[in-house]
Amino acid sequence: LSLLVGLLSLLVVALAALFRGCDSLPPPRDRTATTARTDTADTRLAQDVGPLVAANPGRSGFHRLPEAHDAFAARMLLAGAAQKTLDAQYYIWNGDQVGTLLFEALWKAAERGVRVRLLLDDANTKGNDPTIAVLDAHPNIEVRLYNPFTQRFSRTLAYLTDFGRLNRRMHNKSFTVDNQVAVVGGRNIANEYFGAGEGLGFADIDVLAIGPVVREVSKQFDLYWNSASAYPAAAFVGAPGPDGAAKLQARFARTHADPVSVDYLKAVHEAPLLTELQGRRLAFEWTTAEVIHDDPAKTLDTADRTDVLLFPTLVKRIGRPEKSLDLISPYFVPGDEGTKALADLARRGVKVRILTNSLASSDESVVQAGYRHRRPDLLRAGVELYELKPGANKGSLEVRGRFGAAKVAGLHAKVYAADRARYFVGSYNYDQRSARLNTEMGLVIDSPLFAGQIADLFDKEFRESAYEVRLSPDGKGLQWIERSGSG
Secondary structure (H helix, E strand, O other), X not given: OHHHHXXXXXXXXXXXXXXXXXXXXXXXXXXXXXXXXXXXXXXXXXXXXXXXXXXXXXXXXXXXXXXXXXXXXXXXXXXHHOOOEEEEEEOOEOOOHHHHHHHHHHHHHHHOOXXXXXXXXXXXXXXXXXXXXXXXXXXXXXXXXXXXXXXXXXXXXXXXXXXXXXXXXXXXXXXXXXXXXXXXXXXXXXXXXXXXXXXXXEEOOEEEEEOHHHHHHHHHHHHHHOOOOEEEOHHHXXXXXXXXXXXXXXXXXXXXXXXXXXHHHHHHHHOOHHXXXXXXXXXXXXXXXXXXXXXXXXXXXXXOOOOOOXXXXXXXXXXXXXXEEEEEOOOOOOHHHHHHHHHHHHHOXXXXXXXXXXXXXXXXXXXXXXXXXXXXXXXXXXXXXXXXXXXXXXXXXXXXXXXXXXXXXXXXXXEEEEOOOEEEEEOOOOOHHHHHOOEOEEEEEEOHHHHHHHHXXXXXXXXXXXXXXXXXXXXXXXXXXXXXXXX
């Protein structure tokens, strides 16, 4: 056995040495810089939202999308309404039913003459190279891969040879149509983020935005699209085969026949969002807001700098809480500094409440290793800790499905609310990966309404859908308090 292990180790080292020379990544070549189009005032979406924006000068409108089917329908309907541009930026875009239906929506938009720009982090594109190649070959679609893997056949081997670079990923998520309407939040594009399929689903939240803030989302997209880490996809996925487009169309047809897709397309057809938007009946929270994001230089610049990081901007923009801080983060690893900051707030009399995944509900159990030993310090300082129960009912997390309540696999929303006044939603987890390695983005919205809704969830819903973690009476251990209708 020891001989076998030794031989395998030698093989790994030899392969790493063999491919190390091929793994270096020169700057992007043969790439044209492009930016968001501003000549979209004559589009249907602009005409739909224009009067609303004009009636609220200096403010943007926001509509929360906590329900999974509505969040999917929003993207599909907006893609279907696109007339000039569609910009999408995601960390994960799977080739499952949800991913394929949205790939088809991009294709159909391009067929109508819409310019489509798709920016995908390359860590999760495995298996999608043929689809990406066909999409990228369309004259109206351009796909770029962020921080790509030069070795397509083995990401594991690529990590071995270039871990320092490849460990830094683009975690941003945005979907912008005609530079008029944008969807920003925590959801990736995959079944589990939209409640597709029995027993699947992450609890998550997106926000649909209109008004001046949309142009800021587009500027953020342009910054990443033209960054030194965004490469034309063709250089890595190759050209599609002569029958590539036909195969993709056949795949679209098979997906439409799938029962999961049938349910989802039914959700799109039943969703009132676009009709209400066009009829100017969709409820918006009109207020001021700011798009905050990391600089893509964070991916390549490994120096310990703060001028390219989202978190200092978030702390400054959301302000120093005086009364309350409600924090929802699925991957909660605060580190020494984060633990001290939260504990200091609690000792100062600020009500600090945190919801994260329990070990049983988390899809990343290794995160618990960085979180579990922080619990005693936080609890002793007076921080309230809640951990999502496995299989929590979606209704208790604002994500009840249109086709009945399913089970939540885990928490994925990243939402912070300060003093029932300021509200952050986006891709940023309160952990060391988001702080130091991944790039992130989100919206800070000045909204007592949205912030108050999160506070109300802690006051009411989370007491049944989550365990409350407490110190044991002797102060040496922990207790998980479970509440239900019977006590």
